[in-house]
Amino acid sequence: MTNDNERSGSTLDRRHLLQxxxxxxxxxxxxxLGAQAFAPRAIVPGVDFSEFPLCRTASDxxxxxxxxxxxxxxxxxxxxxxxxxxxxxxxxxxQKHNLDVELVNYSGSTDQLLEAIATGxxxxxxxxxxxxxxxxxxxxxxxxxxxxxxxxxxxxxxTDSGVSKLADLxxxxxxxxxxxxxDKNFFSxxxxxxxxxxxxxxxxRAYPGNLLNVAxxxxxxxxxxxxxxxxxxxxxxxxxxxxxxxxxxxxxxxxCCILGLRGSLVREEPQVAxxxxxxxxxxxxxxxxxxxxxAKSFQPYAPKAATLADIEGMVRYHTHHHHPVGDILxxxxxxxxxxxxxxxxxxxxxxxxxxxxRIYVDVFAV
Numbered sequence: 277m278t279n280d281n282e283r284s285g286s287t288l289d290r291r292h293l294l295q296x297x298x299x300x301x302x303x304x305x306x307x308x309l310g311a312q313a314f315a316p317r318a319i320v321p322g323v324d325f326s327e328f329p330l331c332r333t334a335s336d337x338x339x340x341x342x343x344x345x346x347x348x349x350x351x352x353x354x355x356x357x358x359x360x361x362x363x364x365x366x367x368x369x370x371q372k373h374n375l376d377v378e379l380v381n382y383s384g385s386t387d388q389l390l391e392a393i394a395t396g397x398x399x400x401x402x403x404x405x406x407x408x409x410x411x412x413x414x415x416x417x418x419x420x421x422x423x424x425x426x427x428x429x430x431x432x433x434x435t436d437s438g439v440s441k442l443a444d445l446x447x448x449x450x451x452x453x454x455x456x457x458x459d460k461n462f463f464s465x466x467x468x469x470x471x472x473x474x475x476x477x478x479x480x481r482a483y484p485g486n487l488l489n490v491a492x493x494x495x496x497x498x499x500x501x502x503x504x505x506x507x508x509x510x511x512x513x514x515x516x517x518x519x520x521x522x523x524x525x526x527x528x529x530x531x532c533c534i535l536g537l538r539g540s541l542v543r544e545e546p547q548v549a550x551x552x553x554x555x556x557x558x559x560x561x562x563x564x565x566x567x568x569x570x571a572k573s574f575q576p577y578a579p580k581a582a583t584l585a586d587i588e589g590m591v592r593y594h595t596h597h598h599h600p601v602g603d604i605l606x607x608x609x610x611x612x613x614x615x616x617x618x619x620x621x622x623x624x625x626x627x628x629x630x631x632x633x634r635i636y637v638d639v640f641a642v
Contacts, residue, residue: 344376345548350389350401353381356505356582356590357428357533358402359574364559366573372558373551390416393538400541400552405534405612406458410621412635417539419637421553423531423605424560426595429459430507431519433499434492442520443470446477451492451500453485458532459501462522465615474619489516504590505582512586523595530608531598542637550639557599564596602638609636 351361361379364370370377380398382389386407392398394417402424412418431450433439439448445467452460464474472478483491488500489510499519502510510516522532535556542549563570571587578587600608610632616622 339372340374340547340551342374344371344374345545345551346376346378347399347548347552348378348380348397349552350380350382350392350398352383352403353379353577354505354579355428355503356508356574356578356587357425357503357594359570359587359591359594360424360556360559360563360596361402362573362577363563363570364555367559367562367569369555369559369562370552373555375548375551375555377552377555387411390418390536393418393536396538396540398538400535400537402533402535402556404458405532405609406461406616407456408534408536409609409612409616409635410456413622413626413631418536418635419539419542420534420605420609420635421537421542421549421601421637421639422535422557423598423600423608424533424535424556424596426528426530426532426598427521427523427593428504428507428532428590429462429501429522430503430511431463431499431501431521432489432492432507432510432516433519435515435517437492437498439499439519440517442466442524443472444519445499446472448498449479449481449496451483451488451497452480453483453488453502455480455482457501459503459522461616461619461621462527462532463501463520464619464621466520466524466527468615468618504594505579505586508586508590508593509579509581523593528595529598530611531595531600531605537637537639542639546639549637553601553639557601560596560599563591567591570596601640605638606632606636 349361351358365377365379382392382398382401386403389398389401389403390408390411393401401418405423408420431442431445438444442463445463454460460480464478467474467478481491481497483500485502486506488502491497492500511518535553537549537553567588570591571584574587574591575584610628613622613626613628613631617624617626617628622628
């Protein structure tokens with residue numbers, strides 16, 4: 277998808293977008309959104325794995341037997357890049373693997389989320405690798421089983437600004453929703469690879485996530501970082517342009533979001549750990565191949581300003597066909613850990629190879 281396509285369409289009323297952003301941020305309270313909130317359809321026919329032989333092989337594992345296994349899965353209901361989650365509920369992917377999954381919309385801190393998974397308050401969770409890895413350095417009993425997709429983080433600026441590429445952020449003031457957020461970590465890594473010191477050469481300033489564009493409109497900053505769906509919706513306004521995204525360069529073939537499993541689940545019920553992982557990978561593949569259907573599944577969670585076409589555009593932009601497991605996943609985790617060391621997020625003493633080995637699990641090796 278090109279930036280021109282992303283910006284096509286009528287200009288949105290900015291106040292409406294801000295209201296939509298707030299609605300997206302607070303649409304679902306902290307707590308459980310049970311599977312009963314959906315109307316599961318019949319189990320879908322087999323997904324076409326012809327382009328992805330690794331996934332086809334993994335999908336041949338036998339289903340769990342007996343009563344459906346009840347599990348809790350934590351997610352951020354406002355994150356459009358997690359569209360495969362409602363797809364998995366609505367289109368029977370969990371049912372196919374004999375799972376009864378309750379969704380928990382988690383809005384607490386990452387440390388709290390990882391603690392909830394580690395202590396059994398939740399069995400699994402989905403989140404951003406560059407937000408999870410630093411807390412995982414502390415030793416939470418959570419194992420990373422898969423990457424789920426790439427794409428969803430962007431650098432935006434005004435069309436008439438002098439910022440047209442990432443290197444132009446040197447010496448600039450940049451607004452972020454969270455100074456420890458994954459988007460700041462990611463683009464700091466990218467700047468470091470360009471020889472720009474992200475600590476000394478960029479002035480990062482925190483603003484409420486739904487007001488980032490206001491900061492650039494007032495001239496307080498020259499660019500801002502944001503994630504979809506808000507970033508995508510802001511790009512429909514012709515006064516904004518995309519400067520960079522986490523699908524640029526080498527990162528097009530890397531996942532930005534990951535699936536974490538309760539460590540005790542992996543050790544005590546490896547087939548269950550495998551089943552929920554495979555169900556989500558199946559749903560991700562279905563999403564990649566059926567963007568319109570997936571968009572409809574996610575629509576109840578999207579900002580009101582987002583049309584079905586907008587959601588489909590975001591689903592197509594995100595790389596739901598890319599979900600590494602096993603050694604490929606371990607290499608991606610190590611690479612991210614190395615990158616985080618380069619921007620002073622990880623301790624320099626951390627052995628990133630041992631770290632990646634400790635936090636990942638190959639559920640398909642059991």
